[in-house]
Amino acid sequence: MQLSVGTDSTWSLRAMIGVKIAELPVDLRVFALQCASCKSELRSLSPTGLVPFLKDGTLRLHDSLAIIEYLNELSGGKLYPTEQGKRAFSRSLCAEMHAGFSALRQTMPFTLAGVSPLTTFSPAQTADIARVTTLFAGAEGPFYHGEKPTAVDAFYAVLAYRLQHYGVRLPGTAGRYQQQLVAWTFLQEALAQLTSPITCCHAESSP
Template identity: 55%
Template sequence: MQLVVGTLSTWSSRAWICSQLAGVKLDLIWIDLSKSGYKTEVLKYAPTGLVPALLDDGLVVHDSLAIVEYLNELSGGALYPVDSSQRAIARSLCMEMHAGFMNLRSQCPFSLGAVAPLVDINDSIQIEISRVEAIFSQAKLPFMFEQAGAVDAFYAILAYRLQSYGIVLEGKAGEYQQSLLEWPLLQQAIKLR
């Protein structure tokens, strides 16, 4: 099984972290997204021209959320809580990360290098930060639910992004942010780049 990933692709990192949590061994196919013509290279593997893409014996699963669901099935449910109510909340949180926080993403692009702190926090950014704080405050600690799972993989990258721009949450939300930042799987994902 192979995972097609891109340099500085946060969604690739999320899929990789979930593969580790699920105990699914993957060979990585790296594509340098900073090079011209990278799209042609990605299209060799994924019909969308986007990373990540999971290749499994002729099957192509594209989109990080679909990959996570597939990995969850392969692992017998390792990525989500056992309790159906908690599992529904976990999936909702993953989908919210997947489709939301567009202002934070556009105004605070992911970077492994030093970036200037975000000093002009407009209303649209503040609304999203407040929502992140509300989500992070729900964490059971050190992870969102009893054990590390898809929610943690999805939000760990956001925790890193926030810290990069000088946004450090307080209270229980801050504890969860710090827990994610110290998580060895996040640190490994960042080193993979």
């Protein structure tokens, strides 16, 4: 099984964390998305030309939610709670992350470079942060559903990091969950894998 991911790709991070939760062996390919030749190669592999992209035999998956669901099935259900109601709720939260929080995505672009903390917020940003606070306050332990990580944690860990990076530290229970996600070994390992020095195979031909 091969997982193609890209530098500065938040959805790549989520798929990488999902693999770690599922405890499945994977051949990880990291593409330097700032390299035109790498992006061209990626377009030849992925039907959308985007990351993450999972290849398993003849199967090709190019959507992060689909990848998480497939990893869940391969691992015997490690990415979702066993209780039916919690499992359905988890899928709802993952779908919300997949499609929502557009104000935060647009105004707090993901980066590992230093940024100035935000001190003022638009109504759209404020609404998104309020929703995240409510959601995070529902965490039942170090992870959203208690002691074991699930897809919810994989999906929201990057958002927790993004908020903190821009100086947004949530209060109370929501803040404790945010800090636990930011410090989570799986997130830190995934960040390191995407930010370690990459020797681009196209470097010699790059301008």
